[in-house]
Amino acid sequence: MSTTDQTDVLQTIRDELAAIKVPGAQEATPETTWADLDVDSLDLVELVKALEDRYEVQIADGELKKIESVGDAIALVESLRS
């Protein structure tokens, strides 16, 4: 996946978190963790659904539990698309 794609995933994550009213969503970087954003399990489920729909990937529950940051989510989408 190219840098452009990674930027696109990052922006999708920001937009989706903003849509579910997570404070600071638009300032998130790959280093930002869910804990930093106070993202809870339901927020994460909604985020993953949005990523699945947009990038046409399936994220297993086991994978979902492993991602702890924005960067993890970007890397996961990247691995599933390649």
Add this chain to the structure above:
Amino acid sequence: MSRPDGCALVTGGTRGIGLAIAERLRADGLTVATLARSGGDVRADVADAGAVAAAFAEVRERFGPVLVLVNNAGVTRDGLAIRMPLDDWRTVLDTNLTGAFTCTKQGLEDMLKARWGRIVNVSSVVAERANPGQANYVAAKAGLLGYTRTVAKEMGKRGITCNAVTPGVIETEMTAGVADDLKAAVPAGRLGRPEEVAHAVAFLCGEQAAYVNGATLAVDGGLGA
């Protein structure tokens, strides 16, 4: 926030309490779809997750997103626990408890997108007591109350409520055989009517019940008090 466009789905909505609920919600101005094994707007056995998924897809297509869900479908297979066939246990749990879980999962997809939803689970007065001969039914209906409270907490911050009603002895085909024996124990001195349960369900489905979440509302003439 007022109710977005969508429909109300009532499982087991073709007879008894479910029919009364469907009629009441329709009278309240909601678009109502009924799901049943036979005769409903869409057909499915709620114990069959695949059939439920297909039925929800059909409901969305014909009636819009499911923003109100009444999990009412239920069966009985009575008998003392010691003699109860495992199949009878499973049939009642699969329909009355797992069926509600399966339908709720489907409904939540639509409700989450809308940031609005109402789920009402039809439990029973026996859920918080005991009823010899109905170990399977009581277990399922008690499980439904715990499930209700948990979904309420999980979804509360998204404008979705999940509540339960516990009907007492209501005049329906299901209670035709047992009604007379129990009537004497009801403080109200009479059996309940399906419309009386429907009234409680309609209240919980309303916009003004937005702050009622995880509650169990008894509609039993005082039987469970």
